[in-house]
Amino acid sequence: MTGITKATSLADTGILRLAAFSDGPVGGNPAGVLVTAALPPRAEMQRIAAEVGYSETVFAAPEGDAWRVRYFSPEAEVAFCGHATIALGCVLAERTGDEVFALDLSVGRITVEVRRDGMGTRATLTSPPTRSTAADPAVIAAALDLFGFVSAQLDPALPPALAHAGNDHLVLALRERATLARMDYDMADGARLMQRHELTTINLVWVDSPRKLHSRNAFAVGGVVEDPATGAAAAALGGYLRDIGWPHGGAIDIVQGEDMGARSLLHVEIGATPGVGIRVSGTTRIIPL
Structure with missing residues (x-):
């Protein structure tokens, strides 16, 4: 920039x-x-x-x-x-x-x-400390119902989790890229669910490879259907992957916003120490009036 x-x-x-x-x-x-x-x-x-x-x-x-x-x-x-x-x-x-x-x-x-x-400007944030836990089955069921998904569409390689890096994010991994592309939900219902369970976003992800994931983040509680790039959720996801021993090799790349016509790229560096903040980097561009 x-x-x-x-x-x-x-x-x-x-x-x-x-x-x-x-x-x-x-x-x-x-x-x-x-x-x-x-x-x-x-x-x-x-x-x-x-x-x-x-x-x-x-x-x-x-x-x-x-x-x-x-x-x-x-x-x-x-x-x-x-x-x-x-x-x-x-x-x-x-x-x-x-x-x-x-x-x-x-x-x-x-x-x-x-x-x-x-080549331009690149910024790297270091997030607040991270933590994660298995998601409550009742919350998982409510989120699946919100999006019209069923449990068979979840990827067992990356179990549902509540991931935190300053905010709480529900992480749901999907088996198929096409399922991620079909994300749709009622805003009012989504806001009520997120408020009830104190969620900042629901992070739907698809694993392209151990070091590359695609993501969509529902943010109804903030008055927005979806974010094209969510650094806080990326940091929380990085912390969760570290907690479960995911083969990230020290970093992952996240592609987000592609299905809403605003392809965004997030690079996530995952240190070895549990709980330590995650580094998330990317570039910026000016939005002209």
Whole structure:
């Protein structure tokens, strides 16, 4: 990402708009970014996020040796958002140069590292600590019913799980790529299910190979049917794969957004130490007004 200018901001708000985890000049997940001397009141941040209309808008202000950061979907505050963190890192790098930025979230401190070269800008976040557990059979059944799937369509090689990296995500692996492509659900029903079980997304995945997965993330609780790229869910998935001894070889690549015409690429580095934050990286592109 280069040359962030006035042309990329919403009128009189200072909001910048970027797509994170893009596939070169296309795809990626749009995020609003607002960097100010002090964070606006909570109600104002929520109003701005609803006006922007993206799955998340990130707000950042300097605080001590770090940046105080909050994320809002159009419907509610979110504890951690990966794609908005990647977008924020690129905006900060335009101001101060490439470095590792410390970000203080409601769930603790994380970092985002930015490096620019002749090929563009690449940002890498390190997520909050991870944990995972087997998913409750009742939650699995409710999620399958939501999407119109049956248990026989699940991939037994990757059992359903509740994966956490700042937020909780239900992970359901599907046997067939075609089943993933057919993802559809009722927004109101999805929001109620996610609220009831305190889920941020339902992460549907298909295993192309041990080191390459395809993903679709339902985000009804945030007022969005689906995210084209979800860094927080990618980090949670990486932590889950580490917990079960998946043959990831230290990293996986996730293709997301393909079925909604916004192909996005996420690279996930999985360290060996259980519970330690996962590194998720990708590129950004400016969204012109």
